[in-house]
Amino acid sequence: MADPRPFLLAIEGADGAGKATTAAAVVAALTAQGRRTEVMSFPRYRETVGGHVLGDFLAGRLPHALAPREVAVLYALDRFESRGAIAAAMARVDVLVFDRYIASNIAYQTAKVADADAPALADWIVALETGQFALPAPTLSVYLDTDLDRARTMIAQKAARSYTTRTYDEHEADAALQAKVRARYAMLCDGDVLGRWTRVRTAPDGTMRAPDDIAAEIIAAMGNPPPA
Numbered sequence: 614m615a616d617p618r619p620f621l622l623a624i625e626g627a628d629g630a631g632k633a634t635t636a637a638a639v640v641a642a643l644t645a646q647g648r649r650t651e652v653m654s655f656p657r658y659r660e661t662v663g664g665h666v667l668g669d670f671l672a673g674r675l676p677h678a679l680a681p682r683e684v685a686v687l688y689a690l691d692r693f694e695s696r697g698a699i700a701a702a703m704a705r706v707d708v709l710v711f712d713r714y715i716a717s718n719i720a721y722q723t724a725k726v727a728d729a730d731a732p733a734l735a736d737w738i739v740a741l742e743t744g745q746f747a748l749p750a751p752t753l754s755v756y757l758d759t760d761l762d763r764a765r766t767m768i769a770q771k772a773a774r775s776y777t778t779r780t781y782d783e784h785e786a787d788a789a790l791q792a793k794v795r796a797r798y799a800m801l802c803d804g805d806v807l808g809r810w811t812r813v814r815t816a817p818d819g820t821m822r823a824p825d826d827i828a829a830e831i832i833a834a835m836g837n838p839p840p841a
């Protein structure tokens with residue numbers, strides 16, 4: 614009997630890596646193949662209390678700085694509040710694409726602590742999200758690997774956002790954080806944290822690949838998901 618659980622595909626990467634464009638291209642390609650596919654994007658700034666507070670956090674509107682664990686709880690809360698929406702989507706589709714998921718929390722929050730403290734924080738986030746909050750682990754996570762300069766240009770070209778009028782939010786404005794986030798993603802990918810990973814280079818020879826080309830590589834990496 615076919616596995617009734619849909620394929621959960623998480624698109625991950627630093628800010629400006631091209632995740633939303635890639636997710637849309639993957640959805641278009643899989644839909645053209647007849648596979649019911651939807652995308653769900655985190656944070657859900659307008660749908661959850663956690664997401665709303667995260668908008669204030671990323672816009673620099675909170676009254677004081679938060680510790681990495683406190684920030685991690687807010688991102689996890691956004692997903693906890695979204696469990697009903699995730700379950701409803703999983704019941705409708707063959708493939709559910711996440712534009713950021715649990716690994717984003719691990720990569721960004723561990724990037725704010727010393728290397729020696731990163732593994733314990735990573736384990737704590739995994740336990741919180743997949744244990745206490747019982748969120749489903751992805752079937753495959755994709756690390757969209759885009760270099761810092763190109764990503765910075767792509768952030769500047771982003772459409773207006775609901776939570777801020779700034780060009781760069783609190784995370785995006787911090788170049789050292791963005792560099793560290795890349796290193797953390799590389800480790801998550803190499804360690805297959807939360808499940809299987811694949812690393813996709815978006816501009817291996819200096820020119821950004823077409824979204825359809827990137828989507829095809831990701832779909833090939835998915836292997837043989839059950840037919841629609």
Ligand SMILES: Cc1cn([C@H]2C[C@H](O)[C@@H](COP(=O)(O)OP(=O)(O)O)O2)c(=O)[nH]c1=O
Binds near residue numbers: 628688712782
């Ligand atoms: C989903 C998620 C995002 N983040 C960070 C990554 C980004 O810097 C930031 C916002 O996410 P992002 O997808 O970049 O949203 P937008 O395009 O609206 O700016 O939140 C985490 O730290 N943990 C998480 O769990």
